[in-house]
Amino acid sequence: MKIGELSRRSGISVRMLRYYEQEGLLQPNRRESGYREYSAAEEQVVRRIRMLGDAGLKLETIRHLLPCILSDRPDFEPCPEVLATLRRELGGIDERIKCLKSSRQILAEYLGALTR
Amino acid sequence: MKIGELSRRSGISVRMLRYYEQEGLLQPNRRESGYREYSAAEEQVVRRIRMLGDAGLKLETIRHLLPCILSDRPDFEPCPEVLATLRRELGGIDERIKCLKSSRQILAEYLGALTR
């Protein structure tokens, strides 16, 4: 599929799809004309990138973790650096979830008090 | 307390404390010299700002919610706009938590597979 359709399907702007590529997160095939051609697999990758991005990971971090999101099962010897990144980001996500839950509670309590 | 001490205690840079003020999130008293003087209450506000910020809320949003984090119980008629902001941000936080949990699962599964 061409970039416009992928954009429509994924909700990610054409601009950002090209940016993902520029940052090394995607390598779509090209037609002779130069047009990018995305596969269904790439659509899935894009959705995961987006999900991790929304979770607060930087694209550069996501790039390091690409091997993890390209295959469901590891089929290579895990480089210790990737392992470390994985653990670090997992910790960061847990931290962020904790923050969000605290914040949520503060706001929810307040909303409850307001609407009682 | 002066800005440096607050920075040390809260872990927020002096630069950012001044930025919070610039954005209307803090109004510390001033000594005659011009030095900012922070109260213990303000330290708590700063911590909550930080928490909400880490959770992904923009400072501008946090500013709208300030009344909610300044007092534990509402003592005024809730302006409908604040109410709407509150609901909207609560929804956004829920969404973000969902995202984070999904992402966490992807990474955790992969880490599990790698270290098995």
Place this chain on the structure above:
DNA sequence: CCAATCTCTGACAGCACTGTTAGAGTCAAG
């Protein structure tokens, strides 16, 4: 074949946040 629509690259701009630096003034311990 033609026109409307899409895509390409490259550049510029903007936002939100954060750090750093400079030059001037303040504070506090000795």
Place this chain on the structure above:
DNA sequence: CTTGACTCTAACAGTGCTGTCAGAGATTGG
């Protein structure tokens, strides 16, 4: 009172992400 540490304001810089625009080429339906 002197000195080193702190603070003030203002400005500039940089990062990460995102939009937009311009000019050229590709695609496709009629």
